[in-house]
Amino acid sequence: MIYLDNHATTPCDPRVAEQMMPWLVEHFGNPHSTSHEMGRQAKSAIDTSLGVIASRLGIAADSVLITSGATESNNLAIDGICRHPRQRRRHVVTSTIEHPAVLDVVARLEKDGFRVTRVPVHANDHQLAGQIDLDQLAATIDDDTALVSVHWANNEIGVIQPMESIAEIAHRSGALFHSDATQAVGRIDVDLKRVDVDLISASAHKFYGPKGVGLLTIAGGMAARRVRLKPMIVGGGQQRNLRSGTMSPANVIAMATALELAITESALVAERVSQMRSQLWNGLVQGIDGISSNGPPANPSRRLVGNLNCRLPGIEGESWMAACSDVAFSSGSACSSVDAKPSHVLTGLGLSESEARRSVRFGIGKFNTPDQIDRAIDLLVAGYQNLTR
Ligand code: PMP
Numbered sequence: 001m002i003y004l005d006n007h008a009t010t011p012c013d014p015r016v017a018e019q020m021m022p023w024l025v026e027h028f029g030n031p032h033s034t035s036h037e038m039g040r041q042a043k044s045a046i047d048t049s050l051g052v053i054a055s056r057l058g059i060a061a062d063s064v065l066i067t068s069g070a071t072e073s074n075n076l077a078i079d080g081i082c083r084h085p086r087q088r089r090r091h092v093v094t095s096t097i098e099h100p101a102v103l104d105v106v107a108r109l110e111k112d113g114f115r116v117t118r119v120p121v122h123a124n125d126h127q128l129a130g131q132i133d134l135d136q137l138a139a140t141i142d143d144d145t146a147l148v149s150v151h152w153a154n155n156e157i158g159v160i161q162p163m164e165s166i167a168e169i170a171h172r173s174g175a176l177f178h179s180d181a182t183q184a185v186g187r188i189d190v191d192l193k194r195v196d197v198d199l200i201s202a203s204a205h206k207f208y209g210p211k212g213v214g215l216l217t218i219a220g221g222m223a224a225r226r227v228r229l230k231p232m233i234v235g236g237g238q239q240r241n242l243r244s245g246t247m248s249p250a251n252v253i254a255m256a257t258a259l260e261l262a263i264t265e266s267a268l269v270a271e272r273v274s275q276m277r278s279q280l281w282n283g284l285v286q287g288i289d290g291i292s293s294n295g296p297p298a299n300p301s302r303r304l305v306g307n308l309n310c311r312l313p314g315i316e317g318e319s320w321m322a323a324c325s326d327v328a329f330s331s332g333s334a335c336s337s338v339d340a341k342p343s344h345v346l347t348g349l350g351l352s353e354s355e356a357r358r359s360v361r362f363g364i365g366k367f368n369t370p371d372q373i374d375r376a377i378d379l380l381v382a383g384y385q386n387l388t389r
Contacts, residue, residue, distance in 0.1 A: 063220025
């Protein structure tokens, strides 16, 4: 199996897994039981890792909250801000192409009486394809807007959003700015000293860490605005009463290690991955007449370098996937593949439902090799030919 689905998840880097093991088996103390040495040892390891994560993101250590992943972080950020008892503002703004872990949270707020605006993105044939329409964003924000939530980079078409401009517009009216940075952290520069975002969400398994652990940063960025969050998970109050539950030293250490590796190796990885992305695209163009690309141009400031989203003439993505069972890729996003609707990201780009159904997503990662890409091209082209012959 050739794995080309690195936006859905990445394999845990063996160097990361190795760091986890002693904290699972040997040093298993509860980091919140600090009355004895084993607990204090676990707490100290967590504190060190939080420091690493925070400094890599450009914030203070007490601005990082550990969660079970980006889904929880998005829920906590959006619901937590809007449902806080002292929140007076009743308007939430997001984009049409967010992950369901944002869209479903705002939809529930809408049902509960909040006003929600979903700002469209530029169409596929526009030079800013996939980027949020900043004029429409500016026009919708007012002094009732509590929160603007726009992802940093998209999981299907890899588009990178104009973060500085969104931040400036959101803050004009005193709204907070949250960004689902799940596809960005560890892949591109996410420096909260440089970009004025109040909260970001991420999941370790997107940057070669384990699944089931993620983070939410809170107001640790440039301006350090006041963020009041209503907690979702209550109990022992372990993380400053914002998120209860025993923290896992192994997971936190793993996330810190994975983040450090991803950031220190990012330039090298980006160069390799970007070459393999061109190799894959060129191979598909040669083998499949009429194949086209969805989303922004392959420019590293506009699109995640490992992302390729393409549209086939004549056949559905699902059929192509079934015909190429030795290559792992996806139609739409893995997280919404349970429902048969065409991708809202692609229809949000202005594609028709039929075009969206004829589209697939590839995500190339650091463990792929040029030889694997060559083999994948052969399998993908042969699979396509079998279906269209
Ligand atoms: N946001 C984005 C942009 C994602 O790509 C994903 C994972 N597909 C998530 C949120 C949810 O992450 P998790 O499933 O780890 O909670």
